[in-house]
Amino acid sequence: MKYYNKEMDIIYRKYYKDVFCFARSLSGNVDVAEEVTQNTFCKAIQAAHKFRGECDIRVWLCQIAKNDYFNYMRKEKKNLKNCADEDILDTIPDTVEPILNQLEDVEEAEEIRAILEELEEPYKTVFSLKVLHEVSYEKIARSYGKTESWARVTYHRARLKIVKELEEKHKI
Numbered sequence: 001m002k003y004y005n006k007e008m009d010i011i012y013r014k015y016y017k018d019v020f021c022f023a024r025s026l027s028g029n030v031d032v033a034e035e036v037t038q039n040t041f042c043k044a045i046q047a048a049h050k051f052r053g054e055c056d057i058r059v060w061l062c063q064i065a066k067n068d069y070f071n072y073m074r075k076e077k078k079n080l081k082n083c084a085d086e087d088i089l090d091t092i093p094d095t096v097e098p099i100l101n102q103l104e105d106v107e108e109a110e111e112i113r114a115i116l117e118e119l120e121e122p123y124k125t126v127f128s129l130k131v132l133h134e135v136s137y138e139k140i141a142r143s144y145g146k147t148e149s150w151a152r153v154t155y156h157r158a159r160l161k162i163v164k165e166l167e168e169k170h171k172i
Contacts, residue, residue: 025132040065056143115165123158
């Protein structure tokens with residue numbers, strides 16, 4: 001297996017920043033984003049033969065990054081469950097109120113991410129590119145070979161699906 005070639009080097013240099021920014025928007029953490037980005041390009045090298053060119057390579061790379069990030073989060077969640085209660089208590093600062101507010105934001109973000117993960121394509125990717133990676137409608141449309149209007153409508157429908165799911169989850 002060839003682990004390095006000139007084409008992948010060009011792709012890495014061209015799309016590293018895009019993938020990193022996308023991973024950072026998902027994680028909110030520079031260190032996690034760097035790890036996810038590196039994993040993304042390693043996985044892309046290994047799976048380059050599977051890329052069929054049906055979408056923009058940036059979309060493909062961001063899809064790999066998103067999957068890697070969710071795998072990372074699953075592992076972190078599992079690791080957190082395995083920690084001793086004393087270890088967790090030692091990390092809680094004296095001022096708990098700001099932490100609770102942040103926790104609610106994180107829980108809401110995780111809820112939205114879970115809903116997003118369940119969305120069918122192309123809604124999932126279009127919404128992720130627009131909201132998390134701030135890709136323009138024009139670039140999204142171009143990556144799918146569609147019109148800018150299609151990208152806007154697809155994003156809007158994805159957003160409505162997410163809102164509907166959130167409303168259904170919070171019904172009492």
